[in-house]
Amino acid sequence: MIAFSAPPLGEVSLALALPLLLLASLAIAGVALVNAGLGRSRSAAQSILGSLAMISIAVIVFALVGATIADGAAGPGHVFHFSGKPWNWAGTGPIALNGLALSPMRSQLALLFEFLALALAVLIPWGSGADRWRLSAGIASAAVLAALVFPFVSHWIWGGGWLAQLGLNFSLGSGFLDVGGAATVHVLGGFSALAVVWIAGPRRGKFPKEGLSTAMPGHNAVYILFGCLIALVGWLAWNMAGALLWLGAAPSALPSTAINTLLSAAAALAATFTVTRIRFGKPDASLCANGWLAGLVTSSACASLVSPPTAIFTGLVAGIAMPLLVEFLELAVSIDDPSGAVSVHAAGGLWGLIAAGIFAPQPGQFTAQLIGVATLLGLVLPLIYLLFALLNRVVPFRVDPDGERIGMDLHELGGGAYPEFVVHRDDSYH
Amino acid sequence: MKYAGLLVMPAGFFLSIAAILLFPEPTFRAAFVVCGVAVEAMGLGVAIRGHMAPKTGRHGHAFVRGIEGGEPHA
Numbered sequence: 001m002i003a004f005s006a007p008p009l010g011e012v013s014l015a016l017a018l019p020l021l022l023l024a025s026l027a028i029a030g031v032a033l034v035n036a037g038l039g040r041s042r043s044a045a046q047s048i049l050g051s052l053a054m055i056s057i058a059v060i061v062f063a064l065v066g067a068t069i070a071d072g073a074a075g076p077g078h079v080f081h082f083s084g085k086p087w088n089w090a091g092t093g094p095i096a097l098n099g100l101a102l103s104p105m106r107s108q109l110a111l112l113f114e115f116l117a118l119a120l121a122v123l124i125p126w127g128s129g130a131d132r133w134r135l136s137a138g139i140a141s142a143a144v145l146a147a148l149v150f151p152f153v154s155h156w157i158w159g160g161g162w163l164a165q166l167g168l169n170f171s172l173g174s175g176f177l178d179v180g181g182a183a184t185v186h187v188l189g190g191f192s193a194l195a196v197v198w199i200a201g202p203r204r205g206k207f208p209k210e211g212l213s214t215a216m217p218g219h220n221a222v223y224i225l226f227g228c229l230i231a232l233v234g235w236l237a238w239n240m241a242g243a244l245l246w247l248g249a250a251p252s253a254l255p256s257t258a259i260n261t262l263l264s265a266a267a268a269l270a271a272t273f274t275v276t277r278i279r280f281g282k283p284d285a286s287l288c289a290n291g292w293l294a295g296l297v298t299s300s301a302c303a304s305l306v307s308p309p310t311a312i313f314t315g316l317v318a319g320i321a322m323p324l325l326v327e328f329l330e331l332a333v334s335i336d337d338p339s340g341a342v343s344v345h346a347a348g349g350l351w352g353l354i355a356a357g358i359f360a361p362q363p364g365q366f367t368a369q370l371i372g373v374a375t376l377l378g379l380v381l382p383l384i385y386l387l388f389a390l391l392n393r394v395v396p397f398r399v400d401p402d403g404e405r406i407g408m409d410l411h412e413l414g415g416g417a418y419p420e421f422v423v424h425r426d427d428s429y430h
Numbered sequence: 431m432k433y434a435g436l437l438v439m440p441a442g443f444f445l446s447i448a449a450i451l452l453f454p455e456p457t458f459r460a461a462f463v464v465c466g467v468a469v470e471a472m473g474l475g476v477a478i479r480g481h482m483a484p485k486t487g488r489h490g491h492a493f494v495r496g497i498e499g500g501e502p503h504a
Contacts, residue, residue: 083451170450198432333479363456364456366460370460370464371447374442374443374446374447375443375446377467378439378442378444382436385436
């Protein structure tokens with residue numbers, strides 16, 4: 001068994017990848033701003049500090065533990081044989097990034113991409129648990145994701161694991177393709193968000209025993225919409241860097257990847273704008289922001305694989321489905337997801353992965369993408385739920401009722417994000 | 431019920447894996463993988479129902495989003 005052979009990269013590609021990855025971190029900043037804006041004003045400081053703390057712990061844990069599992073370049077990996085086929089399920093990288101400086105530049109860039117992907121993945125559930133998820137529990141969940149979930153998924157897809165080798169072992173196209181992290185980042189993060197809202201439960205007063213569900217809108221449209229603009233820059237760089245590193249795309253193919261990313265987001269926003277305009281009489285700012293992000297998430301899966309008209313189509317579908325799904329999840333199945341992460345990241349990512357299979361020219365690619373989706377849905381989601389449910393017994397996710405009443409900023413940090421403002425009365429508490 | 435749903439989902443995953451091992455013919459393969467994903471979707475549906483908040487009164491809802499301080503859509 002030989003080590004996973006990553007796509008070869010020329011000098012120009014290597015030189016391009018580093019600045020693209022540095023710009024890609026703006027996607028993280030954008031999502032953190034959107035999360036803060038979609039939460040309430042009395043939890044804004046906790047939201048941003050929590051984002052920083054979760055990223056910090058996640059990258060440290062990944063460096064110490066997770067990178068060993070995720071690594072696909074250092075050795076043949078842990079492989080078992082079943083039905084005459086090799087199943088590469090974990091990497092055999094060095095412990096605690098030992099010898100990192102001496103490894104090839106491509107490996108170091110791939111590792112940097114994984115660090116950024118992890119940082120974004122752990123932020124996604126943070127927005128869904130807004131206003132009731134304790135900071136310590138959020139940090140602990142980030143550590144669990146970084147140590148036990150993300151490294152395996154990353155290895156299976158990016159490290160030459162069994163999903164990447166579906167093409168080689170089962171003649172399924174090019175194997176499972178996830179160039180921009182739709183699976184590794186967004187579906188994983190979206191499923192984590194679903195587990196968090198299930199375990200922590202809805203915000204107090206959100207779903208009263210009788211009557212209508214209570215409106216708990218976000219507190220700052222400027223944060224939300226400016227976060228979307230920042231995220232665009234990050235996503236453009238992210239998808240181009242992913243195309244270089246995981247697809248081995250030539251630098252000449254990068255502009256089309258960027259254009260498809262932009263088209264997908266634009267089509268999704270236009271669709272959500274229209275849907276909310278028709279449904280509510282006026283376009284809804286926060287749902288339009290979610291639509292924009294859903295288009296970007298969809299582009300993560302297929303921007304470097306499809307044509308511009310297809311990118312518009314995938315964005316349109318994401319933009320139409322997202323607000324309807326947000327509404328369905330809240331009203332029909334009582335899921336209180338303030339940031340809409342389940343609809344935006346989980347559903348948008350799954351749609352993008354399936355679309356990449358539908359529109360890919362290689363035979364068998366659709367089946368490979370479906371097997372990736374089946375793995376995420378059938379293996380990763382139950383695993384995340386199990387781990388979070390166990391973690392909840394050690395570090396309770398939900399803040400006590402008094403903390404929820406006064407707000408997470410005062411309760412957990414002792415001060416608010418906007419100290420000059422008086423915290424207003426909330427009709428949901430009686 | 432939520433745990434039953436979460437247990438059904440891995441069954442769908444193993445069905446998908448069995449499909450690529452047992453069926454060399456691409457159409458059968460794809461069809462059985464789709465069946466595996468469908469089983470997972472059913473499991474997810476059961477898990478979602480298991481987590482739904484109990485309702486005792488009127489079930490009508492108004493979907494409201496918007497921004498805090500503004501006039502929400504209803």
